[in-house]
Structures are given as C-alpha cells and as structure tokens.
Amino acid sequence: xxxxxxxxxxxxxxxxxxxxxxxxxFIRMLPGDPIIVMAGERGVSEERYAELIQQFGFxxxxxxxxxxYLGGVVQGDLGQSFVTKKPVWDEFFALFPATLELSICAMIxxxxxxxxxxxxxAVNRGKLxxxxxxxxxxxxxxxxxxxxxLLLIIVFSGMLGITPVSGRIxxxxxxxxxxxxxxxxxxxxxxxxxxxxxxxxxxxxxxVLGTIPLAVIARQTRSAMLEVLSxxxxxTARAKGLAPGRVNGVHALRNALIPxxxxxxxxxxxxxxxxxxxxxxxxxxxxxxxxxxxxxRRDYPVVQGGLLLIAVMVMIVNLTVDVLYGLINPKIRKx
Amino acid sequence: xxxxxxxxxSVDFATASGxxxxxxxxxxxxxxGDILAIVGESxxxxxxxxxxxxxxxxxxxxxxxxxxxxxxxxxxxLTPRQRRKIIGKDMAMIFQEPMSSLNPCFxxxxxxxxxxxxxxxxxxxxxxxxxxxxxxxVGIPAPEDRLKAFPHxxxxxxxxxxxxxxxxxxxxxxxxxxxxxxALDVTIQAQILDLLTGLQRETGMALILITHDMGVxxxxxxxxxxxxxxxxxxxxxxxxxxxxxxxxYTAALLAALPERATSRKLPTxxxxxxxxxxxxxxxxxxxxxxxADDRCRNTPPAPCGPELGLARCHYPLNxxxxxxx
Numbered sequence: 001x002x003x004x005x006x007x008x009x010x011x012x013x014x015x016x017x018x019x020x021x022x023x024x025x026f027i028r029m030l031p032g033d034p035i036i037v038m039a040g041e042r043g044v045s046e047e048r049y050a051e052l053i054q055q056f057g058f059x060x061x062x063x064x065x066x067x068x069y070l071g072g073v074v075q076g077d078l079g080q081s082f083v084t085k086k087p088v089w090d091e092f093f094a095l096f097p098a099t100l101e102l103s104i105c106a107m108i109x110x111x112x113x114x115x116x117x118x119x120x121x122a123v124n125r126g127k128l129x130x131x132x133x134x135x136x137x138x139x140x141x142x143x144x145x146x147x148x149x150l151l152l153i154i155v156f157s158g159m160l161g162i163t164p165v166s167g168r169i170x171x172x173x174x175x176x177x178x179x180x181x182x183x184x185x186x187x188x189x190x191x192x193x194x195x196x197x198x199x200x201x202x203x204x205x206x207x208v209l210g211t212i213p214l215a216v217i218a219r220q221t222r223s224a225m226l227e228v229l230s231x232x233x234x235x236t237a238r239a240k241g242l243a244p245g246r247v248n249g250v251h252a253l254r255n256a257l258i259p260x261x262x263x264x265x266x267x268x269x270x271x272x273x274x275x276x277x278x279x280x281x282x283x284x285x286x287x288x289x290x291x292x293x294x295x296x297r298r299d300y301p302v303v304q305g306g307l308l309l310i311a312v313m314v315m316i317v318n319l320t321v322d323v324l325y326g327l328i329n330p331k332i333r334k335x
Numbered sequence: 336x337x338x339x340x341x342x343x344x345s346v347d348f349a350t351a352s353g354x355x356x357x358x359x360x361x362x363x364x365x366x367x368g369d370i371l372a373i374v375g376e377s378x379x380x381x382x383x384x385x386x387x388x389x390x391x392x393x394x395x396x397x398x399x400x401x402x403x404x405x406x407x408x409x410x411x412x413l414t415p416r417q418r419r420k421i422i423g424k425d426m427a428m429i430f431q432e433p434m435s436s437l438n439p440c441f442x443x444x445x446x447x448x449x450x451x452x453x454x455x456x457x458x459x460x461x462x463x464x465x466x467x468x469x470x471x472x473v474g475i476p477a478p479e480d481r482l483k484a485f486p487h488x489x490x491x492x493x494x495x496x497x498x499x500x501x502x503x504x505x506x507x508x509x510x511x512x513x514x515x516x517x518a519l520d521v522t523i524q525a526q527i528l529d530l531l532t533g534l535q536r537e538t539g540m541a542l543i544l545i546t547h548d549m550g551v552x553x554x555x556x557x558x559x560x561x562x563x564x565x566x567x568x569x570x571x572x573x574x575x576x577x578x579x580x581x582x583x584y585t586a587a588l589l590a591a592l593p594e595r596a597t598s599r600k601l602p603t604x605x606x607x608x609x610x611x612x613x614x615x616x617x618x619x620x621x622x623x624x625x626x627a628d629d630r631c632r633n634t635p636p637a638p639c640g641p642e643l644g645l646a647r648c649h650y651p652l653n654x655x656x657x658x659x660x
Contacts, residue, residue: 232435238391240450240501241423244415254440330485331439 008322012315016308020073023307024066027300034082034298056082069304078308079301081294088305092287096309097180098168099279099286103271105202106210111264114214118221118260123248125226133218140215145274149208149281156204163204166283170197209278213267220263224256231255257328265321269314338541339365339388339509342402346380346387346565349395355611357383357396359565365541367508370532372544372556372573374588378608380565381545385511389428390418406508424454427502431514433494437486443497444482447504454505469500473530492523496530503534510535511543516551528555549592553577561585564608564619571644579653581639581646583624618649626650 035044035052044052053059057068072079078088121130156163164170168182175189183202186194228234229252237251276288283289287306294302325332346358358380365371373381387398388410403410405426410418422428430436437446447469448462457465463482470478473496486494495515502510512531516524532555535542544555552559552573559576561569561584569582580586587604589595596602606623609615617634621627630649638645643654 232430232432233438235391236430236436236498236501237438239389239423239428241419241421241453242449243419251438251441255438329440331487 005319005323008319012319015315016312017070019308019311020070020304021066023304023311024069027295027298027303028062030295030298032298034300037298038082073308078305081302082299083294083297083302088301091290091302092306092309094180095285095287095290098182098284099272099275099288101181101183102202102205102209102278102284102286103268103275105206106271107213107264107267109206109210110213110217110267114217115221115260118218119225119248119253119256121218121222122225122229123244130222134222137215137218140211141219143211145208145212145277146281148211149204149278152204152208153281164201166281168198168201168284169194170201173197205278205282205284208281209271209274212270212274213264216263216267216270217260221256221260224259225252228252228255254328258325258332261321261324261328265317268317272310272313336407337364338367338369338406339363339543340402340404341384341388341400344384344387344398344400344403346383346392347397349397350611352611357565358387361562361565361567363388363543363560365509365543367541368535368539370535370542370544370555370557372546372552372559373562374546374549374552374559375562376547376608378564378610379562381547381562382513383565384562385428385513385543385545389422389426389511390415391422391428420454423450424505425507426509426511427505427507428511428513429495429498429502429515432518433491433498434486434518436498437494439486442483442485443489447482447497447501450501450504465504466500469504470497472503472534473497473500474526475500491519492527495519495523495527499527499530499534503538503540506538507540509541509543511545513545514547515544517546517548524551525554531555549588550594561588564614566619566647567638567645568620568647569644576644581644581651581653582620582648583626583650583652584620585646586652587623587625618647 035049035056035058057065060068069079076089078092080087081091084091117133121133124130153165157165169186173186173189173191173194175185175191175194177185179185182198183195186198225248229248234247234252237247242251272288275284275286276292278284279286279288280292287310291303291306293299294306341361341363344358344361344363345356348355348357361380361384363371363373363384373385375381383392383396386392387396388403388405390410390413392398400411405421408421410421413421437443444463444466447466451457451462451465455465466482467478470481475481475493475496481489481493481497486497489497499515510531515531516527519527528551531542531544534540544551546552556573559571559573560567561576561582563584569576569580569585571581576585577589580589584604587602590602591604593601604623609619609622615621615632618624618627618631618636621631624631634649636647636649638647639651643651
C-alpha cells in the first residue's frame, strides 16, 4: 500500500509542473497589463511605470520570470498579491474554509439524495419513479447554475421569504471565526440561533452547487446498479433467501459503488468550478470569488497560486478515490 | 407424498417481440433422497423451471402450474416474504459459474455466515464454528484461512465448494445443482460430482442435477428427465434410459456420445432447438427427427404411459422390446 501511494505521488510531479506552466502562461496571455489595471483611471507616469516593471520583474525574459516563480513554489512561497500585498498562501487559507464548508455541504446533499434515488430507480427500472427521476436528473444536469440560483432566490427568498439572499450568517451574530468553518464556529460560540442562522444561509448555495453532482450521481448510481443487478452473484444472494433490501443495499450497492465513487471524485473538480459561480451569486467569501476578482485585477501571483492549490486539491481527491477503490473492491487492491 | 411435486408448469417471458414460452407443461417429481437429473440442450428450459420454483425469475416471467408443492406446502401464491423463509433454507441452489456466482466484494466467510444468521439465527461464535464445519464437509483445506479469502483468491473448484457449503449450510431438504461442473476442469468435475453425491448420501436430501452432459448423468443420477424446447419428452430410471430410450431425441442424444460412436464421424442432431418464431405446429422435435412423418409435423403428441417412459412421441422407440420384456 505504501509503495503504491509513493508511486502514485511520483506521477503527480509532471501534473504539478504542468499546472505551474499553464497557470503561469495563461494569465499572461490575457490582454491587459497588471500595472495599468492597478493604476486605474488616473494612469501612471512613464518613469513610475518603468520602476514598477522592474520591481515586479516584468523586465526579465519570460523563462527567467517562470524559473523565479517556480523556485519560489518549490520552496513553498507562492508570492504575494499585487493588490493586497499579502502572501497568496495566507489569503488562500483564510478563504478556503468557506469554500470547503459549502462544497462539503453540497457533496453531502448530492450523495445523500443521489445514491438512494439511483438505487431506487434501478430497482424499479422502467416504472414511474425511474422515469420521473431520470428526466428530472437530465433537467438538473443541463440547467445553467446562475439561472437556477436566481430562480431559487426569487422563489424562496423573494416570494416566500424563508431563506436569506446572500452571505454566510446574519449580521446579528458576531464571534471569532478561528476555524473558518462558520457552522462549527457558530456552534461553539454559545450564541443561541447562530448555528441555525449559518445553516439557513447555507441552504440555497448548497442546493445550487449540489444540483449538478446530484444529477450525475443519481444517473451513475442507477446505471451501475442496473449492470450489477444482472450479475450471477445477485441471483446467489437472492437464492439464499435474503430480503430485497439487503440484496440491493449490500450485495449490489457495494459493487456498484466503484463507478459512483469515480464520478464523486470527478465532481469535486466540478464543484470547485461551480463554486466560482455560486459564490459570486450568493456573495460567499470563498476562493471562487477570490479567483474571479484576481483575474479581473490581473493579479498574477494570486491566479497562479490559486490555480495551483486547487489543482493540488483535485489531485489529492483523485488519490483518495484510488485508495477507496481498493477498500471497496478487494480485487482492485491486488494490482 | 413426494417432497417436490410440480405438475404442468409453464413459464412465459414477456419480450419486446411478444410472449415467449420457455417452459411448456413440465412435470417434476422428487422424493426425499432422490437424485434426479434433468437433461437437455441449451434453451430447453431446464434452469428456468427450477428458477421459477425458487422464485428467482425476473418480473417479466409469468409462471403457471396445476400443482407446485414442496414438503406439502403450496408454492403458488406465496408472498415473497414467505418464500424467502423456504429458499436458501429447505431448498437451495448452486449455479454454473462459481467464479461469478460469489460476490467479489465480500469474503467467503461473510457470504456463508450470512445464510447461517438469516435462517438459523446463530450468534457470531456459532456461525464461525458452523462455517468451519461446513468448509470441512465440502473438503476445503485450511478452512480458517479460506473463510477470510475473497472469491478472486480462490480457484474455480474451490469457489464451487464454497457455493456448495453455502447451499447445504441450513441442511436443505432439496439441493438443485444447475450445471455445477460445466465451468470446471475435467479433473475437478469428478471431484465436485463425488462431493455432491456423497453429501446427498450423508444427509439424505434430494438432489436435482441440471446438466447437458450425459456422462455426468450416467455417473450420478438415479432417475433422468429429458427436456426439449421447454417440454419434458421422457423420464426413466438411468439404467433403462441408457438401455432403451423411447423418445427419438433421447436416442439421438445418446448416439451423439463419443463413447457410443460406431463410425469414424460422430453422429450429430441436425438443426437447433426451435426459438420464439419457428415453433413447429406438431411435435417440437419433428423438424430434427429422422422418423418424423406428417402426423408428427401436424399433431402435437401426448405423453405415453409410464411403461414407455412418458415419452412425448407418436412413435416411441423400443416399444416392442418393452412389451416382450
């Protein structure tokens, strides 16, 4: 197992360097000069411009700039934001818990609903529940996130007034936020109602962010279950006299989980991409919004560093998924 | 009263192109301690009739029977819950492909103990002891280790032994073995058959052996029932069947045995089992039968009397020999 992990980690190296190159190159391909953007409408004098070019190292050849950047990355230094002058690392970890909290909630929402829905649809293949669920999932998967978000806001916040429109917690509550996870910090802050307020604020963003993974997981679970249900060992399980709940929920589901775990892993990438839209719509102070703002400001170090950290997260999730395969299906563990 | 009594069992499948009759008026009779072999080509409805009795067919199947009783209990109209009390306990089944019949995600021990907990309500310790005892009974060496093994870590023969151990876990009154040796090496085949007949002798359970291998039939069975295209065409004690087959299909099957070949070229039965769309009007075997005439092609034959092996034929073979004997 340890050797396996080590070999997997080695394959991460090329991906890691690839991401540094791509993020470094792409942000520079965007038209727009960070110094001009920083100066704003006032403009900047020619001498000051030359001075700043030198200060940020833009006068160096591009390969030199990249090597300087890479040198920093290897030593764990992602540079500092052009705009706030704070280290990228610190900014990222100040904002990441908000994104993580939202993503975890969205994932729980998607898995908790999608998995059972897929199983029930597969067991009742071709019946009304199956057909309703599959067409609903198709709609959910095809729906633009921002449109869905606005629709939910109009109905639940505007017309019914039962959910807040934006933010993470009501302004009535104030407490230290050491972990960055609002739900947890509210719970230990011993202010009555703080936790409920935080939870309340999570409802709509969770639904919006979780809708696409929910649809994907439900469809994948259904098709994986359908395949497994026709296997010989399912007949064996039924021939033992096991109840349908146990045959479907234990014997079939365990085997069907492999492809489902795969799409759950892949959804994490989608989730981070979706977080950009969701966070922007709900003014959620997470990394999605932070990245979008940095792109508009041509804040090179933030964009590069942020992309790299997100890529590393996705790689870690993929590795976790691979390890999970082995735990679920011992046959895979052997290889 | 026989242990298992099935009369006029029919199974229809709803397919995209209409109804398909897989089993057509089959009778099965088994007494405690019997070994019955059901023989026939692929698609003759051998497995389907047994799966129908176990309630293991998909919902597209329609099952009808005049009588279907097991140990005095009517199997027709049982609720799924009532049926689950019987199958896996009093009536167990093992299948053709041992490698795919065990769940790859669970250990052999988990899968056998599951049945013990469900039907016998044993606690963890008793289950473990019983599982080891069962593994020893079916000749699995080092049972303690094998309990922890996953199916992919065991050989095909070993997996089939696990399947057998699982099937006999709750001391069933009837064991149905659906082509238990087809997927195995020849050397292992003999071992598994010996094991099955040995267990049958020891426990006194009834054994139904579904096979298309006449060699297997000769070695194991006491009584043989030949099925063709969903119908039972003949039934006889094993010795008499090999000696004096009454149905031309049985005779043709026996003639195709390599051991019985007299010419250099092995005789075969021309054609294939009729499918959904080319079902003959008269005798189902008539298009392939060398003795068939117009009567065979137009009028479906009724089964003859027991002295002619219940042969479903207008012109049963060896009729005279039987009469003079």
